[in-house]
Amino acid sequence: MSRKVLVTDHVFADLETERSLLEPHGVELTLADEVDEDSLVAAVADAEGMLVCYAKVPEAVVEAAADAGVKVISRYGIGFDNIDIDAATRRGIVVTYVPDYCLDEVADHTLGLLLGLTRGIVDADRDVRRGEWAVPQGTVHRLQGRRLAVIGAGGIGRKVIARAQAFGFEIVAYDPFIEEWNLDVERADTIEEAFAEADAITLHVPMSEENRHMVSRGSIAKMNRAPVLVNTSRGPLVEMDAAAEALESGALSGVALDVTEEEPPPLDHPLRRHPRAILTPHMGFYSIEAQQELQRRAAEEVVRALTGEAPDRPVNPEVLAAS
């Protein structure tokens, strides 16, 4: 009987890259039909490894995976908040990720959204398509000197800072976890300070319970300059209904989201219709090159784990030390 690796879900055109790497090791790929907990518990029963995109892998699925003899859960991507890492660690399963395959793409997408909002490009294009031809009055400001708050100065936040500097934004960054500040931009001591006088805000932090709704009704109320908001990180960082209300009331002057609390967002959500909102389908990571690299590197981690080699990028290296 051939060995199996379960792909819970994916967003790619096909899985040929993964097959070409795994089949020479006698490993067959199976794709889960559904991603709810019960379906994944059943689907993982004869697997030795897992490749996971956005599907939730809670404790029950990890337990079933461990019982089946799964050695590795390889996440296609940077964030791993959809996988119960503690459960995997307890059961001795290494979780891997690909932390750096698309930093330039996400930073470029962030600037694209920021410029789309601040220059009014998307809204103007919609008007032209409707047959109009008028310079939008009273909404577009000179970018030079506008104040941009960058929340989270890790891999992507730093690349966003470098790009935004080239456009002349005055930047304030907030990241309390960086001990030695080696960035040539102003540092905020609190998130409230970063938000207070920002003309634009962009989020580049991981999703965690502490970070959930870091932009909420409460935090928007303390923003003094009706900023534009960009989120290319994780949907639950922004309370989406609060963002829609703030656009309506004028507390925010634009909202661009590549990620939303629910993906896709409900068809009747007001942000889908608002002229000052831009929504993209969680595609910040995407370029032809980044996607190829992601598929290859995620599959290579599975090969390493199944052939007894140490994975390149373990999330929970303590599992390897213990084995």
Ligand SMILES: NC(=O)c1ccc[n+]([C@@H]2O[C@H](COP(=O)([O-])OP(=O)(O)OC[C@H]3O[C@@H](n4cnc5c(N)ncnc54)[C@H](O)[C@@H]3O)[C@@H](O)[C@H]2O)c1
């Ligand atoms: N849209 C996409 O397709 C896409 C693709 C890749 C990554 N992402 C997301 O982008 C985000 C950032 O990725 P990265 O590679 O820069 O991560 P990173 O780990 O390199 O950097 C994150 C930074 O956030 C900081 N941070 C954590 N909590 C914070 C808080 N409350 N306030 C301020 N700073 C805080 C950390 O200290 C760290 O420096 C992640 O959420 C990731 O999931 C999205």
